[in-house]
Amino acid sequence: MTETRVERKERTRRAILDAALELCEGQPLAALSLRQVAKQVGVVPTAFYRHFESIDQLGLELVDESFSALRDLLKAARTFDTPPSSDRALFLAVVDNSVKALVSHVPRAERHFRFIARERLAGSLLVREAVRHQLELIERELATDIARVPGAGRWSADDLQILANLLVNAMLSHAEELALANGRPDVVRRIEDTARRQLHIVLIGALSWDSSR
Amino acid sequence: MTETRVERKERTRRAILDAALELCEGQPLAALSLRQVAKQVGVVPTAFYRHFESIDQLGLELVDESFSALRDLLKAARTFDTPPSSDRALFLAVVDNSVKALVSHVPRAERHFRFIARERLAGSLLVREAVRHQLELIERELATDIARVPGAGRWSADDLQILANLLVNAMLSHAEELALANGRPDVVRRIEDTARRQLHIVLIGALSWDSSR
């Protein structure tokens, strides 16, 4: 009625995305059928094609959705108005901020992260590549941020990349655990603590690491 | 003929497991149909039930198969006839041995590891739990081995667990990369190098980490 046509279209598009995300819980996207999604939305199967040309395309959409907020959040966690002076203090602050960002954001988009965890290695080729691409972006952004800290000269470009990879992998595995924690406060706190300590260990190791060894 | 009945049964059982593993490439186990597997084996669909009561049970079998050799290999990589004297030298030797074990073993069971990577987070509840259980065993075994090195007193039980978790997660992500490398020698070498450096960084960090900080 008072609803314009594009609004209406956007609404059922969202409904399809949400339905897919919900029906996916506990099974991979590939095991999901068009008809299940359509039924959940309350729409006839063929209507699906008005919005997505395949389940795969829907998957790509969900991947983008899942990462868009997170990447900004992580980058923000590494920018300071007045950065700590020593390398060590700076790193510890970055770890704290990043872990806090993760712990606060993941539970707010739990279903999305469970989706990512599932599809990262089990999804179709296209979806897997999309996830991998996003993770590489995060890794690269982290590497360039690390390269900017005053004492970063000690690391070669190779080692920077490797360090960033180690950090992102650790964060990823904790994000996956968080997404499976169902927001239970004690579990979340334990994961948070583990993540912080692990990242500390890594950065302490990195600080006494010399690429020209 | 010259083939006994149990031999024959074991043979088609193996054929079913292999067929499942092969058909699984690029899709999750849950998206696999009984009939596809049966056709691949060259057997009528209902014959499947003579060996497994469900695809899920077949999955559990594959999980056990995948891990049984690896765990022994990793434990062996941490036992020395004459262990190095300093903590640091010991750790570096352990890292080298473990990485070598991984790099030599994973490509020999590539399909199994791709299977594990896929099912670890995307499989059915039962399969996921089986994988998680195996990983926890590896983690625990690593933690007790670390606890035995002379200078391990510096770490609390908590921190030991956390350290082992960090190491296993790093190894896991590299094992997954290896399994996807399709044995391409340059890629394998790069992964091996990355893994070794990352584990070094972690252990250097751990060595200058004090639980009572």
Add this chain to the structure above:
DNA sequence: AGTTTCGGTGTACGTGTGTACACCGAGAAC
């Protein structure tokens, strides 16, 4: 006011699915 656009409908078809059931035939047990 008349026409076009387009999200959603309803029907219909061929195919693949899990599984129930009766059956077979050769190796094992007696």
Add this chain to the structure above:
DNA sequence: GTTCTCGGTGTACACACGTACACCGAAACT
């Protein structure tokens, strides 16, 4: 040599699937 066991067969059914096609009706455009 007779009987039993049991891996594998063949048929059959009800169901869910993806998708092609013609159609509808209201918003959007002219």
